[in-house]
Amino acid sequence: MKTSKYRVKGEKLKLSSFKTDETGKGSESEALERVQKRLPKIAALHERMYAEGKQSLLVVIQARDAGGKDGTVEHVLHGINPQHVVVTSFKVPSALEQAHDFLWRVHAHAPAAGMSAVFNRSHYEEVLVTRVHGQVSDEEAERRFEHIRAFEALLHDRGTRIVKLYLHISKDEQKERLQDRLDDPEKRWKFNVGDLKERALWDDYTRAYQDALAATSTRDAPWYVIPADHKWFRNDLVSQILLETLQDMDPQFPEPDFDPATISIK
Amino acid sequence: MKTSKYRVKGEKLKLSSFKTDETGKGSESEALERVQKRLPKIAALHERMYAEGKQSLLVVIQARDAGGKDGTVEHVLHGINPQHVVVTSFKVPSALEQAHDFLWRVHAHAPAAGMSAVFNRSHYEEVLVTRVHGQVSDEEAERRFEHIRAFEALLHDRGTRIVKLYLHISKDEQKERLQDRLDDPEKRWKFNVGDLKERALWDDYTRAYQDALAATSTRDAPWYVIPADHKWFRNDLVSQILLETLQDMDPQFPEPDFDPATISIK
Numbered sequence: 001m002k003t004s005k006y007r008v009k010g011e012k013l014k015l016s017s018f019k020t021d022e023t024g025k026g027s028e029s030e031a032l033e034r035v036q037k038r039l040p041k042i043a044a045l046h047e048r049m050y051a052e053g054k055q056s057l058l059v060v061i062q063a064r065d066a067g068g069k070d071g072t073v074e075h076v077l078h079g080i081n082p083q084h085v086v087v088t089s090f091k092v093p094s095a096l097e098q099a100h101d102f103l104w105r106v107h108a109h110a111p112a113a114g115m116s117a118v119f120n121r122s123h124y125e126e127v128l129v130t131r132v133h134g135q136v137s138d139e140e141a142e143r144r145f146e147h148i149r150a151f152e153a154l155l156h157d158r159g160t161r162i163v164k165l166y167l168h169i170s171k172d173e174q175k176e177r178l179q180d181r182l183d184d185p186e187k188r189w190k191f192n193v194g195d196l197k198e199r200a201l202w203d204d205y206t207r208a209y210q211d212a213l214a215a216t217s218t219r220d221a222p223w224y225v226i227p228a229d230h231k232w233f234r235n236d237l238v239s240q241i242l243l244e245t246l247q248d249m250d251p252q253f254p255e256p257d258f259d260p261a262t263i264s265i266k
Numbered sequence: 267m268k269t270s271k272y273r274v275k276g277e278k279l280k281l282s283s284f285k286t287d288e289t290g291k292g293s294e295s296e297a298l299e300r301v302q303k304r305l306p307k308i309a310a311l312h313e314r315m316y317a318e319g320k321q322s323l324l325v326v327i328q329a330r331d332a333g334g335k336d337g338t339v340e341h342v343l344h345g346i347n348p349q350h351v352v353v354t355s356f357k358v359p360s361a362l363e364q365a366h367d368f369l370w371r372v373h374a375h376a377p378a379a380g381m382s383a384v385f386n387r388s389h390y391e392e393v394l395v396t397r398v399h400g401q402v403s404d405e406e407a408e409r410r411f412e413h414i415r416a417f418e419a420l421l422h423d424r425g426t427r428i429v430k431l432y433l434h435i436s437k438d439e440q441k442e443r444l445q446d447r448l449d450d451p452e453k454r455w456k457f458n459v460g461d462l463k464e465r466a467l468w469d470d471y472t473r474a475y476q477d478a479l480a481a482t483s484t485r486d487a488p489w490y491v492i493p494a495d496h497k498w499f500r501n502d503l504v505s506q507i508l509l510e511t512l513q514d515m516d517p518q519f520p521e522p523d524f525d526p527a528t529i530s531i532k
Contacts, residue, residue, distance in 0.1 A: 051455040074347050081340050083353040083386060120349060175531050182526050189317040189520050196531065254455050260448050265441050265462065 001025070003241050006224045008217035013210045015225065020170040022227035024236070031236040038239045039079040045246035049114060050084045052251040055159045056111035059118045059242070062128070063167035064205060065195040066177035068228050069120050072167065075231075076238045077118065086111070089120040102126040102144065103151050110155055123148060124164075127212045132204045145215035152221040162221035163245055165238060166213060167228035171202055267291070269507050272490045274483035279476045281491065286436040288493035290502070297502040304505045305345040311512035315380060316350045318517040321425045322377035325384045325508070328394070329433035330471060331461040332443035334494050335386050338433065341497075342504045343384065352377070355386040368392040368410065369417050376421055389414060390430075393478045398470045411481035418487040428487035429511055431504060432479060433494035437468055 001024050024031070049055055061069045073087055088109045097105045103123055111117035127144050130136040136144065152162055169177075178199070181191040198205070217223035224241060228234040267290050290297070315321055327335045339353055354375045363371040369389055377383035393410050396402040402410065418428055435443075444465070447457040464471070483489035490507060494500040 070347070070349065073349050077348050079344075080348075081336070082343050082346075082348050082351060082384075083336065083339050083355060085348060086352065087349040089349060118348075178531050182529060182531070186519060188522050188526065191522070191524075191526075193524055193529070196529075199531070253452060256454050256457065258457075258459055260454065260457075263448060263459070263462075265444050265448070265465070 001237070001240065003224070003237065003244060006226060006237065006241075008213045008223040008225060011214055013214040015168065015206055015210055018168055018225045019227050020168050020173065021229040023230055023233050028230075028232045031232045035075070035232075035235050035239045038243045039076075042239065042243050042246060043079040043081065045243075045249075045251065046080045046084060046116065048253060049116075049246065049249065049251035050081070051114075051253050053114040053254065055161065055249050055251060056113055057116040057245070057249070058111055058155060058160050058162045059116065060122045060124065060162070060164040061118065061120055061167065062122060062124050062165070062209075063228065064169060064174060064202075065192070065198060066174050066181070067167040067169050068231060068234060069167065071231060072165070072234065072238055073118060073120060075235050076242065080116070084114070085116045085118060087118040087120060090122055090125065101147075103147060107151070111160060113159060123151070124212055124216075128205065128208045129198075131208045132198075132201050141211065142215075145212070148216050149218060149221075152216070152218070156220040161245055161249055163241060164217070164221060164223045165241075166209065166223060166225050167234060168225050169228045171199075173229045174199065267503070267506065269490070269503065269510060272492060272503065272507075274479045274489040274491060277480055279480040281434065281472055281476055284434055284491045285493050286434050286439065287495040289496055289499050294496075294498045297498045301341070301498075301501050301505045304509045305342075308505065308509050308512060309345040309347065311509075311515075311517065312346045312350060312382065314519060315382075315512065315515065315517040316347070317380075317519050319380040319520065321427065321515050321517060322379055323382040323511070323515070324377055324421060324426050324428045325382065326388045326390065326428070326430040327384065327386055327433065328388060328390050328431070328475075329494065330435065330440060330468075331458070331464060332440050332447070333433040333435050334497060334500060335433065337497060338431070338500065338504055339384060339386060341501050342508065346382070350380065351382040351384060353384040353386060356388055356391065367413075369413060373417070377426060379425060389417070390478055390482075394471065394474045395464075397474045398464075398467050407477065408481075411478070414482050415484060415487075418482070418484070422486045427511055427515055429507060430483070430487060430489045431507070432475065432489060432491050433500060434491050435494045437465075439495045440465065 049057070061072060063069050077085060086109065090106070093105065106119070106123040109117055109119070127136065127141050131141050156162060178191065178195060181187045213223045213225070226234050226237055315323070327338060329335050343351060352375065356372070359371065372385070372389040375383055375385070393402065393407050397407050422428060444457065444461060447453045479489045492500055492503055
C-alpha cells in the first residue's frame with residue numbers, strides 16, 4: 001500500500017475523513033505475513049544505523065486511551081535489538097518537570113546517534129489533554145506548536161528522523177476495548193476509571209488532535225493517521241512506514257579506521 | 267539443569283574450575299527448543315511484574331571483549347515488552363561522571379518498580395579494568411567491594427531482584443570471535459584495536475574477576491559463571507536463570523481499587 005495516503009498534509013485536517021476500520025486489500029493472515037517479513041529487515045537496517053553511528057530515529061506515538069500504543073510498541077518494535085531502542089512512556093508530569101518548559105523532560109529522551117527513541121505519549125500531550133481541560137488557551141497552543149516545530153527541526157538537523165503516528169480508533173472500538181479491560185481479570189490493572197472522563201470529552205479531543213496534527217506535520221517530521229480499529233492492519237501499516245523510513249535513511253556500515261590486513265591476533 | 271551449580275559461593279573463586287565450553291546434556295536443537303519455550307513464559311511473568319508495580323529486576327552482564335554480552339541481551343530478552351526493560355550500555359565514564367563517586371551514574375539507571383534494567387557492563391568495570399590498569403589499588407578495590415555490596419543491598423531492600431552474569435569464554439574462543447569481526451565486513455565496526463591490549467592482560471583480568479565475583483556474590487545479589495563458548499548453551503542457561511528468578515519473585519496482578527460490576531461505559 002502507499003503510506004503517503006496516511007500522511008497529514010496541509011493546514012486543515014478532518015479526522016472524520018480518515019477511516020478507523022480500514023483493512024486495505026487482502027486478508028489478515030496476509031498482513032501478518034507481511035509484518036513477519038518486515039521485522040527482520042527493520043532489525044537489520046537498525047543494526048546498520050547503530051553501526052553507522054550518525055543518524056537516529058524518533059517515533060512518536062499518540063492515541064486516545066486504549067488506542068493501541070502499547071500494542072504497537074510491542075509488536076512492531078519486536079526484533080530490534082533492545083539495546084538500541086529506548087522506549088519512554090510519558091506520564092503526568094512531576095513537580096520538577098512542571099517547573100520547566102514543556103519540552104524539557106522530552107528533550108532529555110531524544111535519541112543519541114545510532115539509536116532509536118520511541119515516545120509512548122509525548123510533548124503532544126501538552127497541546128492535547130491540557131488544551132481539552134482548558135489549561136492551555138488557543139493562543140498558547142499556537143505558540144506551543146511553533147516551539148514544537150522548532151524543537152523537532154533542531155533534532156532533525158542533528159540527524160534524527162522523526163515519524164509521528166496517531167493511532168485512529170472509533171468511539172465504539174474504544175468502548176469495546178475498555179469493556180474488555182474491565183471484564184478480563186488479567187487486563188483489569190490497565191483499566192483506569194479516569195479514562196471514562198476523558199472519553200466523555202471525545203469531540204474536544206478530536207478537535208485538539210486535528211489542530212495539533214495539522215500544525216506540526218512537516219516534511220521532516222510528518223504525522224501519519226493510522227487506521228487502528230484492526231490491530232493487524234495497524235501493525236501492517238506501521239511496520240511498512242518504519243521500514244520505508246529506515247530504507248530512506250540508508251545507513252551504511254562505517255569504514256574501519258585501521259587496515260584489517262595488518263592486524264594479527266595473538 | 268541445576269542453575270545453582272553455576273552460582274558463585276564462598277570467599278574464594280577459581281575461574282579455571284568452571285568450564286567455558288560446557289554443553290550440558292542433550293543437543294543444540296533441544297537447547298534452542300527449551301529457550302523458545304521459556305521466552306513467552308518470561309514475557310508473561312514480566313508483564314505481571316509490571317502490572318504488580320512493586321518489584322523490579324536488575325540483570326548485570328559482564329564479560330571480556332567478544333564474550334557475548336550483546337548477543338545475550340538480544341537473544342534472551344527477546345519477547346519481553348521493550349517498554350518495560352531498559353538496557354544501559356556503560357561506556358568509558360565521561361568527565362562529569364568521573365567527577366562523582368563510581369556508583370553515581372549507575373544508580374541513575376536502577377530499575378523503577380515494575381521494570382527491568384539490564385546493565386551491559388556496569389559498576390563492576392570500576393573494579394576490573396581500572397584495577398588491571400593499576401588505577402585502583404588492592405585496598406581501594408576492597409573498599410569498593412564494600413560499597414557495591416551496600417549499594418546492591420539498598421536496591422534489594424526496595425524490591426529489586428539482582429542477577430549478575432559473568433559470561434565465561436576461553437582465550438581461544440575470544441581469538442576466534444575477534445578474528446571473525448576482522449574478517450567479516452559487516453562485523454568489522456565492532457572490532458576495536460584497543461581490545462588486543464586488553465587481551466594481552468588476560469591473566470590479570472582473570473584475577474580481577476575472581477576477586478570481584480567472590481567478594482560481591484551475596485545471597486540477594488548472586489553472581490553466576492555462565493559457560494559461554496557455545497552461545498546456545500549460554501542462552502539456554504541464562505534463560506533458565508531468568509525464568510527461575512521471575513518465578514521465585516512470583517508477581518501478582520493487583521486487585522482493582524474499584525468494583526468492576528458498578529462501572530458502565532457509555
